Amino acid sequence: MDTVNPETSPAPKYLSPGLAARTSASTVILDGVTVAFWTYQPLEETPDTRTILVVHGFRGDHHGLLRVADQLPDMRIIMPDLPGFGSSDAFVQDAHSVERYGQFITDFMASQGLGPDTVLLGHSFGSIVASHFAANNPDAVKPLILVNPIAAPALEGPKGVMTRLAVLYYRLAARLPRKPGLALLRNPLIVRVMSETMAKTRDMELRAFIHGQHHAYFSSFADRDSLLESFTASVSNHVAEVAERLELPVLLIAGEKDEIATLPNQHRLLALLPDGQLKVIPGVGHLIHYETPEPAARYIRSFLKDHPA
Incomplete structure:
Protein backbone atom coordinates (compact mmCIF):
# COMPACT_ATOMS: atom_id res chain seq x y z
CA MET A 1 0.00 0.00 0.00
CA ASP A 2 1.31 3.44 -0.94
CA THR A 3 0.50 6.49 1.16
CA VAL A 4 -0.06 9.88 -0.43
CA ASN A 5 -0.48 13.29 1.14
CA PRO A 6 -3.87 14.07 2.67
CA GLU A 7 -5.92 16.50 0.61
CA THR A 8 -6.80 19.93 1.90
CA SER A 9 -10.35 21.17 2.25
CA PRO A 10 -11.63 22.98 -0.87
CA ALA A 11 -14.46 24.62 1.10
CA PRO A 12 -13.45 25.30 4.71
CA LYS A 13 -16.78 26.98 5.51
CA TYR A 14 -18.60 23.70 5.03
CA LEU A 15 -15.93 21.40 6.45
CA SER A 16 -14.43 21.73 9.91
CA PRO A 17 -10.69 22.32 10.40
CA GLY A 18 -10.54 19.09 12.38
CA GLY A 32 -4.49 -5.01 -11.14
CA VAL A 33 -6.62 -1.94 -10.36
CA THR A 34 -5.22 0.98 -8.37
CA VAL A 35 -7.84 2.11 -5.90
CA ALA A 36 -7.59 5.39 -3.99
CA PHE A 37 -9.21 5.58 -0.58
CA TRP A 38 -9.39 7.98 2.35
CA THR A 39 -9.52 7.14 6.04
CA TYR A 40 -10.92 9.54 8.64
CA GLN A 41 -9.79 8.47 12.08
CA PRO A 42 -11.89 9.25 15.17
CA LEU A 43 -10.76 12.25 17.19
CA GLU A 44 -11.14 10.06 20.24
CA GLU A 45 -11.78 6.32 20.33
CA THR A 46 -14.79 5.43 22.51
CA PRO A 47 -16.72 2.20 23.18
CA ASP A 48 -19.20 3.41 20.54
CA THR A 49 -16.57 3.99 17.83
CA ARG A 50 -17.28 1.93 14.74
CA THR A 51 -15.59 1.53 11.37
CA ILE A 52 -17.89 2.65 8.56
CA LEU A 53 -17.10 1.70 4.96
CA VAL A 54 -18.75 4.18 2.59
CA VAL A 55 -19.85 3.51 -1.01
CA HIS A 56 -20.52 6.72 -2.94
CA GLY A 57 -23.04 7.36 -5.72
CA PHE A 58 -22.87 7.38 -9.51
CA ARG A 59 -20.46 9.93 -10.99
CA GLY A 60 -19.42 10.88 -7.49
CA ASP A 61 -16.33 10.10 -5.46
CA HIS A 62 -15.34 10.32 -1.81
CA HIS A 63 -15.72 14.12 -1.77
CA GLY A 64 -19.51 13.84 -1.76
CA LEU A 65 -19.66 12.24 1.68
CA LEU A 66 -17.09 14.50 3.38
CA ASP A 74 -16.22 9.69 16.90
CA MET A 75 -16.27 7.16 14.04
CA ARG A 76 -13.61 5.72 11.75
CA ILE A 77 -14.74 6.37 8.17
CA ILE A 78 -13.16 4.65 5.16
CA MET A 79 -14.17 5.99 1.75
CA PRO A 80 -12.74 4.54 -1.46
CA ASP A 81 -13.31 6.04 -4.88
CA LEU A 82 -15.12 3.24 -6.70
CA PRO A 83 -13.18 1.79 -9.65
CA GLY A 84 -13.85 3.99 -12.66
CA PHE A 85 -14.47 7.13 -10.59
CA GLY A 86 -12.43 9.81 -8.89
CA SER A 87 -8.79 8.82 -8.47
CA SER A 88 -9.36 5.06 -8.91
CA ASP A 89 -8.70 3.14 -12.11
CA ALA A 90 -11.47 1.39 -14.01
CA PHE A 91 -11.70 -2.39 -13.87
CA VAL A 92 -9.18 -3.86 -16.28
CA GLN A 93 -11.39 -6.37 -18.09
CA ASP A 94 -14.62 -6.82 -16.13
CA ALA A 95 -17.81 -4.86 -16.72
CA HIS A 96 -18.70 -2.23 -14.15
CA SER A 97 -21.72 -4.09 -12.83
CA VAL A 98 -23.34 -4.25 -9.41
CA GLU A 99 -21.96 -7.77 -8.98
CA ARG A 100 -18.42 -6.68 -9.88
CA TYR A 101 -18.59 -3.78 -7.47
CA LEU A 121 -23.03 2.71 4.17
CA GLY A 122 -24.17 3.36 0.61
CA HIS A 123 -25.49 6.55 -0.97
CA SER A 124 -27.74 6.52 -4.07
CA PHE A 125 -26.06 4.11 -6.55
CA GLY A 126 -23.91 3.09 -3.62
CA SER A 127 -27.09 1.95 -1.87
CA ILE A 128 -27.66 -0.54 -4.69
CA VAL A 129 -24.10 -1.85 -4.51
CA ALA A 130 -24.13 -2.02 -0.71
CA SER A 131 -27.51 -3.74 -0.42
CA HIS A 132 -26.71 -6.35 -3.07
CA PHE A 133 -23.37 -7.01 -1.39
CA ALA A 134 -25.03 -7.45 2.00
CA ALA A 135 -27.68 -9.75 0.53
CA ASN A 136 -25.07 -11.92 -1.18
CA ASN A 137 -22.67 -11.89 1.79
CA PRO A 138 -24.99 -12.09 4.83
CA ASP A 139 -22.23 -12.31 7.45
CA ALA A 140 -19.77 -9.81 5.96
CA VAL A 141 -21.03 -6.55 7.54
CA LYS A 142 -23.44 -5.36 10.20
CA PRO A 143 -25.45 -3.17 10.14
CA LEU A 144 -26.34 -1.54 6.80
CA ILE A 145 -27.08 2.16 6.27
CA LEU A 146 -28.60 3.43 3.01
CA VAL A 147 -28.78 7.18 2.30
CA ASN A 148 -31.15 8.30 -0.48
CA PRO A 149 -31.58 4.61 -1.37
CA ILE A 150 -32.69 3.70 -4.87
CA ALA A 151 -35.79 1.88 -3.73
CA ALA A 152 -37.52 1.08 -7.03
CA PRO A 153 -36.72 0.42 -10.72
CA ALA A 154 -35.54 3.62 -12.40
CA LEU A 155 -37.06 2.65 -15.75
CA GLU A 156 -40.57 2.35 -14.32
CA GLY A 157 -43.03 4.94 -13.05
CA PRO A 158 -43.34 8.66 -13.91
CA LYS A 159 -39.56 9.17 -14.05
CA GLY A 160 -39.07 6.32 -16.52
CA VAL A 161 -39.15 8.60 -19.56
CA MET A 162 -36.42 10.85 -18.14
CA THR A 163 -34.34 7.78 -17.28
CA ARG A 164 -34.62 6.49 -20.84
CA LEU A 165 -33.48 9.87 -22.14
CA ALA A 166 -30.49 9.66 -19.81
CA VAL A 167 -29.72 6.18 -21.18
CA LEU A 168 -29.66 7.64 -24.71
CA TYR A 169 -27.43 10.48 -23.52
CA TYR A 170 -24.80 8.11 -22.09
CA ARG A 171 -24.97 5.80 -25.10
CA LEU A 172 -24.53 8.70 -27.51
CA ALA A 173 -21.59 10.04 -25.51
CA ALA A 174 -19.94 6.60 -25.62
CA ARG A 175 -20.41 6.23 -29.39
CA LEU A 176 -19.24 9.67 -30.48
CA PRO A 177 -15.56 10.25 -31.23
CA ARG A 178 -13.62 10.67 -28.02
CA LYS A 179 -13.32 14.46 -27.93
CA PRO A 180 -16.99 15.36 -28.62
CA GLY A 181 -18.12 12.43 -26.49
CA LEU A 182 -16.20 13.68 -23.46
CA ALA A 183 -17.32 17.24 -24.16
CA LEU A 184 -20.94 16.10 -24.05
CA LEU A 185 -20.46 14.24 -20.77
CA ARG A 186 -18.57 17.11 -19.16
CA ASN A 187 -20.71 19.91 -20.57
CA PRO A 188 -20.86 22.54 -17.80
CA LEU A 189 -24.42 23.53 -18.66
CA ILE A 190 -25.69 19.95 -18.38
CA GLU A 205 -24.09 30.02 -0.46
CA LEU A 206 -24.80 26.34 0.13
CA ARG A 207 -26.23 26.02 -3.39
CA ALA A 208 -23.03 27.60 -4.75
CA PHE A 209 -20.98 25.09 -2.75
CA ILE A 210 -23.04 22.18 -4.14
CA HIS A 211 -22.71 23.43 -7.72
CA GLY A 212 -18.97 23.86 -7.21
CA GLN A 213 -18.66 20.31 -5.91
CA HIS A 214 -20.54 18.90 -8.89
CA HIS A 215 -18.48 20.92 -11.38
CA ALA A 216 -15.25 19.86 -9.68
CA TYR A 217 -15.94 16.14 -9.26
CA PHE A 218 -18.95 15.04 -11.33
CA SER A 219 -16.79 14.61 -14.44
CA SER A 220 -13.98 12.73 -12.70
CA PHE A 221 -14.45 9.34 -14.32
CA ALA A 222 -11.94 6.99 -15.95
CA ASP A 223 -13.44 6.66 -19.43
CA ARG A 224 -16.71 6.71 -21.34
CA ASP A 225 -17.17 2.95 -21.57
CA SER A 226 -16.86 2.32 -17.84
CA LEU A 227 -19.17 5.27 -17.19
CA LEU A 228 -21.84 3.81 -19.50
CA GLU A 229 -21.50 0.43 -17.82
CA SER A 230 -21.88 1.96 -14.37
CA PHE A 231 -24.87 4.01 -15.46
CA THR A 232 -26.51 0.94 -16.96
CA ALA A 233 -25.96 -0.86 -13.66
CA SER A 234 -27.47 2.07 -11.74
CA VAL A 235 -30.74 2.04 -13.71
CA SER A 236 -31.01 -1.74 -14.07
CA ASN A 237 -30.89 -2.58 -10.36
CA HIS A 238 -32.45 -1.32 -7.13
CA VAL A 239 -32.54 -2.08 -3.43
CA ALA A 240 -36.05 -3.52 -3.28
CA GLU A 241 -35.10 -6.52 -5.41
CA VAL A 242 -32.90 -7.84 -2.58
CA ALA A 243 -34.71 -6.29 0.39
CA GLU A 244 -36.28 -9.51 1.67
CA ARG A 245 -32.83 -11.14 1.81
CA LEU A 246 -31.37 -8.41 4.02
CA GLU A 247 -31.52 -10.13 7.40
CA LEU A 248 -29.30 -7.56 9.12
CA PRO A 249 -30.57 -4.28 10.62
CA VAL A 250 -31.02 -1.65 7.89
CA LEU A 251 -31.36 2.11 8.30
CA LEU A 252 -32.92 4.07 5.45
CA ILE A 253 -32.30 7.83 5.44
CA ALA A 254 -34.56 9.50 2.89
CA GLY A 255 -35.19 13.03 1.68
CA GLU A 256 -38.76 14.32 1.82
CA LYS A 257 -38.39 16.00 -1.58
CA ASP A 258 -36.26 13.35 -3.30
CA GLU A 259 -37.43 13.09 -6.91
CA ILE A 260 -35.03 10.29 -7.78
CA ALA A 261 -35.71 8.01 -4.80
CA THR A 262 -39.24 9.10 -3.92
CA LEU A 263 -40.70 8.92 -0.45
CA PRO A 264 -43.58 6.55 -1.36
CA ASN A 265 -41.02 4.09 -2.70
CA GLN A 266 -39.04 4.38 0.54
CA HIS A 267 -42.08 3.30 2.52
CA ARG A 268 -42.63 0.36 0.16
CA LEU A 269 -38.98 -0.61 0.58
CA LEU A 270 -39.28 -0.40 4.35
CA ALA A 271 -42.21 -2.83 4.29
CA LEU A 272 -40.02 -5.42 2.51
CA LEU A 273 -37.13 -5.28 4.99
CA PRO A 274 -37.07 -7.93 7.76
CA ASP A 275 -35.43 -5.45 10.15
CA GLY A 276 -35.60 -1.91 8.84
CA GLN A 277 -35.97 1.67 10.03
CA LEU A 278 -36.83 4.72 7.94
CA LYS A 279 -35.81 8.25 8.86
CA VAL A 280 -37.07 11.09 6.68
CA ILE A 281 -35.32 14.46 6.59
CA PRO A 282 -37.74 17.27 5.66
CA GLY A 283 -37.05 19.84 2.97
CA VAL A 284 -34.22 17.96 1.27
CA GLY A 285 -34.05 15.88 -1.89
CA HIS A 286 -31.35 13.57 -3.23
CA LEU A 287 -28.46 15.56 -1.73
CA ILE A 288 -28.74 14.70 1.96
CA HIS A 289 -24.96 14.28 2.04
CA TYR A 290 -24.48 17.92 0.98
CA GLU A 291 -27.52 19.72 2.39
CA THR A 292 -28.38 18.01 5.69
CA PRO A 293 -25.34 16.06 6.96
CA GLU A 294 -26.07 16.96 10.60
CA PRO A 295 -29.41 15.12 10.96
CA ALA A 296 -28.10 12.28 8.80
CA ALA A 297 -25.13 11.82 11.14
CA ARG A 298 -27.42 12.04 14.15
CA TYR A 299 -29.60 9.23 12.81
CA ILE A 300 -26.52 7.16 11.99
CA ARG A 301 -25.05 7.56 15.47
CA SER A 302 -28.36 6.69 17.16
CA PHE A 303 -28.83 3.63 14.94
CA LEU A 304 -25.34 2.37 15.70
CA LYS A 305 -25.91 2.76 19.44
CA ASP A 306 -29.01 0.58 19.06
CA HIS A 307 -26.98 -1.98 17.10
CA PRO A 308 -23.54 -2.17 18.72
CA ALA A 309 -20.70 -4.32 17.41
Whole structure:
Protein backbone atom coordinates (compact mmCIF):
# COMPACT_ATOMS: atom_id res chain seq x y z
CA MET A 1 0.00 0.00 0.00
CA ASP A 2 1.31 3.44 -0.94
CA THR A 3 0.50 6.49 1.16
CA VAL A 4 -0.06 9.88 -0.43
CA ASN A 5 -0.48 13.29 1.14
CA PRO A 6 -3.87 14.07 2.67
CA GLU A 7 -5.92 16.50 0.61
CA THR A 8 -6.80 19.93 1.90
CA SER A 9 -10.35 21.17 2.25
CA PRO A 10 -11.63 22.98 -0.87
CA ALA A 11 -14.46 24.62 1.10
CA PRO A 12 -13.45 25.30 4.71
CA LYS A 13 -16.78 26.98 5.51
CA TYR A 14 -18.60 23.70 5.03
CA LEU A 15 -15.93 21.40 6.45
CA SER A 16 -14.43 21.73 9.91
CA PRO A 17 -10.69 22.32 10.40
CA GLY A 18 -10.54 19.09 12.38
CA LEU A 19 -11.42 16.96 9.37
CA ALA A 20 -8.03 17.46 7.72
CA ALA A 21 -6.30 16.33 10.91
CA ARG A 22 -8.30 13.09 10.83
CA THR A 23 -7.56 12.39 7.16
CA SER A 24 -5.08 10.03 5.53
CA ALA A 25 -5.11 9.18 1.83
CA SER A 26 -3.83 5.89 0.46
CA THR A 27 -3.91 3.59 -2.53
CA VAL A 28 -4.11 -0.16 -2.83
CA ILE A 29 -3.86 -2.41 -5.90
CA LEU A 30 -6.67 -4.95 -6.21
CA ASP A 31 -6.69 -7.36 -9.14
CA GLY A 32 -4.49 -5.01 -11.14
CA VAL A 33 -6.62 -1.94 -10.36
CA THR A 34 -5.22 0.98 -8.37
CA VAL A 35 -7.84 2.11 -5.90
CA ALA A 36 -7.59 5.39 -3.99
CA PHE A 37 -9.21 5.58 -0.58
CA TRP A 38 -9.39 7.98 2.35
CA THR A 39 -9.52 7.14 6.04
CA TYR A 40 -10.92 9.54 8.64
CA GLN A 41 -9.79 8.47 12.08
CA PRO A 42 -11.89 9.25 15.17
CA LEU A 43 -10.76 12.25 17.19
CA GLU A 44 -11.14 10.06 20.24
CA GLU A 45 -11.78 6.32 20.33
CA THR A 46 -14.79 5.43 22.51
CA PRO A 47 -16.72 2.20 23.18
CA ASP A 48 -19.20 3.41 20.54
CA THR A 49 -16.57 3.99 17.83
CA ARG A 50 -17.28 1.93 14.74
CA THR A 51 -15.59 1.53 11.37
CA ILE A 52 -17.89 2.65 8.56
CA LEU A 53 -17.10 1.70 4.96
CA VAL A 54 -18.75 4.18 2.59
CA VAL A 55 -19.85 3.51 -1.01
CA HIS A 56 -20.52 6.72 -2.94
CA GLY A 57 -23.04 7.36 -5.72
CA PHE A 58 -22.87 7.38 -9.51
CA ARG A 59 -20.46 9.93 -10.99
CA GLY A 60 -19.42 10.88 -7.49
CA ASP A 61 -16.33 10.10 -5.46
CA HIS A 62 -15.34 10.32 -1.81
CA HIS A 63 -15.72 14.12 -1.77
CA GLY A 64 -19.51 13.84 -1.76
CA LEU A 65 -19.66 12.24 1.68
CA LEU A 66 -17.09 14.50 3.38
CA ARG A 67 -19.69 16.56 5.21
CA VAL A 68 -21.23 13.40 6.68
CA ALA A 69 -17.80 12.11 7.75
CA ASP A 70 -17.12 15.50 9.32
CA GLN A 71 -20.24 15.15 11.46
CA LEU A 72 -19.08 11.76 12.79
CA PRO A 73 -15.79 12.62 14.52
CA ASP A 74 -16.22 9.69 16.90
CA MET A 75 -16.27 7.16 14.04
CA ARG A 76 -13.61 5.72 11.75
CA ILE A 77 -14.74 6.37 8.17
CA ILE A 78 -13.16 4.65 5.16
CA MET A 79 -14.17 5.99 1.75
CA PRO A 80 -12.74 4.54 -1.46
CA ASP A 81 -13.31 6.04 -4.88
CA LEU A 82 -15.12 3.24 -6.70
CA PRO A 83 -13.18 1.79 -9.65
CA GLY A 84 -13.85 3.99 -12.66
CA PHE A 85 -14.47 7.13 -10.59
CA GLY A 86 -12.43 9.81 -8.89
CA SER A 87 -8.79 8.82 -8.47
CA SER A 88 -9.36 5.06 -8.91
CA ASP A 89 -8.70 3.14 -12.11
CA ALA A 90 -11.47 1.39 -14.01
CA PHE A 91 -11.70 -2.39 -13.87
CA VAL A 92 -9.18 -3.86 -16.28
CA GLN A 93 -11.39 -6.37 -18.09
CA ASP A 94 -14.62 -6.82 -16.13
CA ALA A 95 -17.81 -4.86 -16.72
CA HIS A 96 -18.70 -2.23 -14.15
CA SER A 97 -21.72 -4.09 -12.83
CA VAL A 98 -23.34 -4.25 -9.41
CA GLU A 99 -21.96 -7.77 -8.98
CA ARG A 100 -18.42 -6.68 -9.88
CA TYR A 101 -18.59 -3.78 -7.47
CA GLY A 102 -19.71 -6.27 -4.85
CA GLN A 103 -16.60 -8.31 -5.49
CA PHE A 104 -14.61 -5.10 -5.18
CA ILE A 105 -16.06 -4.56 -1.68
CA THR A 106 -15.03 -8.11 -0.73
CA ASP A 107 -11.50 -7.56 -2.02
CA PHE A 108 -11.17 -4.12 -0.47
CA MET A 109 -12.36 -5.30 2.94
CA ALA A 110 -9.89 -8.18 2.84
CA SER A 111 -7.04 -5.83 1.91
CA GLN A 112 -7.81 -3.60 4.90
CA GLY A 113 -8.58 -6.38 7.37
CA LEU A 114 -12.20 -5.26 7.80
CA GLY A 115 -14.28 -7.86 9.61
CA PRO A 116 -18.00 -8.50 10.13
CA ASP A 117 -18.34 -5.69 12.68
CA THR A 118 -17.82 -3.22 9.83
CA VAL A 119 -20.72 -0.89 9.13
CA LEU A 120 -21.55 -0.56 5.43
CA LEU A 121 -23.03 2.71 4.17
CA GLY A 122 -24.17 3.36 0.61
CA HIS A 123 -25.49 6.55 -0.97
CA SER A 124 -27.74 6.52 -4.07
CA PHE A 125 -26.06 4.11 -6.55
CA GLY A 126 -23.91 3.09 -3.62
CA SER A 127 -27.09 1.95 -1.87
CA ILE A 128 -27.66 -0.54 -4.69
CA VAL A 129 -24.10 -1.85 -4.51
CA ALA A 130 -24.13 -2.02 -0.71
CA SER A 131 -27.51 -3.74 -0.42
CA HIS A 132 -26.71 -6.35 -3.07
CA PHE A 133 -23.37 -7.01 -1.39
CA ALA A 134 -25.03 -7.45 2.00
CA ALA A 135 -27.68 -9.75 0.53
CA ASN A 136 -25.07 -11.92 -1.18
CA ASN A 137 -22.67 -11.89 1.79
CA PRO A 138 -24.99 -12.09 4.83
CA ASP A 139 -22.23 -12.31 7.45
CA ALA A 140 -19.77 -9.81 5.96
CA VAL A 141 -21.03 -6.55 7.54
CA LYS A 142 -23.44 -5.36 10.20
CA PRO A 143 -25.45 -3.17 10.14
CA LEU A 144 -26.34 -1.54 6.80
CA ILE A 145 -27.08 2.16 6.27
CA LEU A 146 -28.60 3.43 3.01
CA VAL A 147 -28.78 7.18 2.30
CA ASN A 148 -31.15 8.30 -0.48
CA PRO A 149 -31.58 4.61 -1.37
CA ILE A 150 -32.69 3.70 -4.87
CA ALA A 151 -35.79 1.88 -3.73
CA ALA A 152 -37.52 1.08 -7.03
CA PRO A 153 -36.72 0.42 -10.72
CA ALA A 154 -35.54 3.62 -12.40
CA LEU A 155 -37.06 2.65 -15.75
CA GLU A 156 -40.57 2.35 -14.32
CA GLY A 157 -43.03 4.94 -13.05
CA PRO A 158 -43.34 8.66 -13.91
CA LYS A 159 -39.56 9.17 -14.05
CA GLY A 160 -39.07 6.32 -16.52
CA VAL A 161 -39.15 8.60 -19.56
CA MET A 162 -36.42 10.85 -18.14
CA THR A 163 -34.34 7.78 -17.28
CA ARG A 164 -34.62 6.49 -20.84
CA LEU A 165 -33.48 9.87 -22.14
CA ALA A 166 -30.49 9.66 -19.81
CA VAL A 167 -29.72 6.18 -21.18
CA LEU A 168 -29.66 7.64 -24.71
CA TYR A 169 -27.43 10.48 -23.52
CA TYR A 170 -24.80 8.11 -22.09
CA ARG A 171 -24.97 5.80 -25.10
CA LEU A 172 -24.53 8.70 -27.51
CA ALA A 173 -21.59 10.04 -25.51
CA ALA A 174 -19.94 6.60 -25.62
CA ARG A 175 -20.41 6.23 -29.39
CA LEU A 176 -19.24 9.67 -30.48
CA PRO A 177 -15.56 10.25 -31.23
CA ARG A 178 -13.62 10.67 -28.02
CA LYS A 179 -13.32 14.46 -27.93
CA PRO A 180 -16.99 15.36 -28.62
CA GLY A 181 -18.12 12.43 -26.49
CA LEU A 182 -16.20 13.68 -23.46
CA ALA A 183 -17.32 17.24 -24.16
CA LEU A 184 -20.94 16.10 -24.05
CA LEU A 185 -20.46 14.24 -20.77
CA ARG A 186 -18.57 17.11 -19.16
CA ASN A 187 -20.71 19.91 -20.57
CA PRO A 188 -20.86 22.54 -17.80
CA LEU A 189 -24.42 23.53 -18.66
CA ILE A 190 -25.69 19.95 -18.38
CA VAL A 191 -23.84 19.49 -15.08
CA ARG A 192 -25.31 22.75 -13.77
CA VAL A 193 -28.87 21.83 -14.79
CA MET A 194 -28.50 18.50 -13.01
CA SER A 195 -27.14 20.23 -9.92
CA GLU A 196 -29.87 22.88 -9.90
CA THR A 197 -32.55 20.21 -10.24
CA MET A 198 -31.32 18.13 -7.29
CA ALA A 199 -30.50 20.97 -4.89
CA LYS A 200 -33.49 21.93 -2.71
CA THR A 201 -31.87 24.32 -0.25
CA ARG A 202 -32.68 28.03 -0.51
CA ASP A 203 -29.35 28.97 1.03
CA MET A 204 -27.55 30.58 -1.89
CA GLU A 205 -24.09 30.02 -0.46
CA LEU A 206 -24.80 26.34 0.13
CA ARG A 207 -26.23 26.02 -3.39
CA ALA A 208 -23.03 27.60 -4.75
CA PHE A 209 -20.98 25.09 -2.75
CA ILE A 210 -23.04 22.18 -4.14
CA HIS A 211 -22.71 23.43 -7.72
CA GLY A 212 -18.97 23.86 -7.21
CA GLN A 213 -18.66 20.31 -5.91
CA HIS A 214 -20.54 18.90 -8.89
CA HIS A 215 -18.48 20.92 -11.38
CA ALA A 216 -15.25 19.86 -9.68
CA TYR A 217 -15.94 16.14 -9.26
CA PHE A 218 -18.95 15.04 -11.33
CA SER A 219 -16.79 14.61 -14.44
CA SER A 220 -13.98 12.73 -12.70
CA PHE A 221 -14.45 9.34 -14.32
CA ALA A 222 -11.94 6.99 -15.95
CA ASP A 223 -13.44 6.66 -19.43
CA ARG A 224 -16.71 6.71 -21.34
CA ASP A 225 -17.17 2.95 -21.57
CA SER A 226 -16.86 2.32 -17.84
CA LEU A 227 -19.17 5.27 -17.19
CA LEU A 228 -21.84 3.81 -19.50
CA GLU A 229 -21.50 0.43 -17.82
CA SER A 230 -21.88 1.96 -14.37
CA PHE A 231 -24.87 4.01 -15.46
CA THR A 232 -26.51 0.94 -16.96
CA ALA A 233 -25.96 -0.86 -13.66
CA SER A 234 -27.47 2.07 -11.74
CA VAL A 235 -30.74 2.04 -13.71
CA SER A 236 -31.01 -1.74 -14.07
CA ASN A 237 -30.89 -2.58 -10.36
CA HIS A 238 -32.45 -1.32 -7.13
CA VAL A 239 -32.54 -2.08 -3.43
CA ALA A 240 -36.05 -3.52 -3.28
CA GLU A 241 -35.10 -6.52 -5.41
CA VAL A 242 -32.90 -7.84 -2.58
CA ALA A 243 -34.71 -6.29 0.39
CA GLU A 244 -36.28 -9.51 1.67
CA ARG A 245 -32.83 -11.14 1.81
CA LEU A 246 -31.37 -8.41 4.02
CA GLU A 247 -31.52 -10.13 7.40
CA LEU A 248 -29.30 -7.56 9.12
CA PRO A 249 -30.57 -4.28 10.62
CA VAL A 250 -31.02 -1.65 7.89
CA LEU A 251 -31.36 2.11 8.30
CA LEU A 252 -32.92 4.07 5.45
CA ILE A 253 -32.30 7.83 5.44
CA ALA A 254 -34.56 9.50 2.89
CA GLY A 255 -35.19 13.03 1.68
CA GLU A 256 -38.76 14.32 1.82
CA LYS A 257 -38.39 16.00 -1.58
CA ASP A 258 -36.26 13.35 -3.30
CA GLU A 259 -37.43 13.09 -6.91
CA ILE A 260 -35.03 10.29 -7.78
CA ALA A 261 -35.71 8.01 -4.80
CA THR A 262 -39.24 9.10 -3.92
CA LEU A 263 -40.70 8.92 -0.45
CA PRO A 264 -43.58 6.55 -1.36
CA ASN A 265 -41.02 4.09 -2.70
CA GLN A 266 -39.04 4.38 0.54
CA HIS A 267 -42.08 3.30 2.52
CA ARG A 268 -42.63 0.36 0.16
CA LEU A 269 -38.98 -0.61 0.58
CA LEU A 270 -39.28 -0.40 4.35
CA ALA A 271 -42.21 -2.83 4.29
CA LEU A 272 -40.02 -5.42 2.51
CA LEU A 273 -37.13 -5.28 4.99
CA PRO A 274 -37.07 -7.93 7.76
CA ASP A 275 -35.43 -5.45 10.15
CA GLY A 276 -35.60 -1.91 8.84
CA GLN A 277 -35.97 1.67 10.03
CA LEU A 278 -36.83 4.72 7.94
CA LYS A 279 -35.81 8.25 8.86
CA VAL A 280 -37.07 11.09 6.68
CA ILE A 281 -35.32 14.46 6.59
CA PRO A 282 -37.74 17.27 5.66
CA GLY A 283 -37.05 19.84 2.97
CA VAL A 284 -34.22 17.96 1.27
CA GLY A 285 -34.05 15.88 -1.89
CA HIS A 286 -31.35 13.57 -3.23
CA LEU A 287 -28.46 15.56 -1.73
CA ILE A 288 -28.74 14.70 1.96
CA HIS A 289 -24.96 14.28 2.04
CA TYR A 290 -24.48 17.92 0.98
CA GLU A 291 -27.52 19.72 2.39
CA THR A 292 -28.38 18.01 5.69
CA PRO A 293 -25.34 16.06 6.96
CA GLU A 294 -26.07 16.96 10.60
CA PRO A 295 -29.41 15.12 10.96
CA ALA A 296 -28.10 12.28 8.80
CA ALA A 297 -25.13 11.82 11.14
CA ARG A 298 -27.42 12.04 14.15
CA TYR A 299 -29.60 9.23 12.81
CA ILE A 300 -26.52 7.16 11.99
CA ARG A 301 -25.05 7.56 15.47
CA SER A 302 -28.36 6.69 17.16
CA PHE A 303 -28.83 3.63 14.94
CA LEU A 304 -25.34 2.37 15.70
CA LYS A 305 -25.91 2.76 19.44
CA ASP A 306 -29.01 0.58 19.06
CA HIS A 307 -26.98 -1.98 17.10
CA PRO A 308 -23.54 -2.17 18.72
CA ALA A 309 -20.70 -4.32 17.41
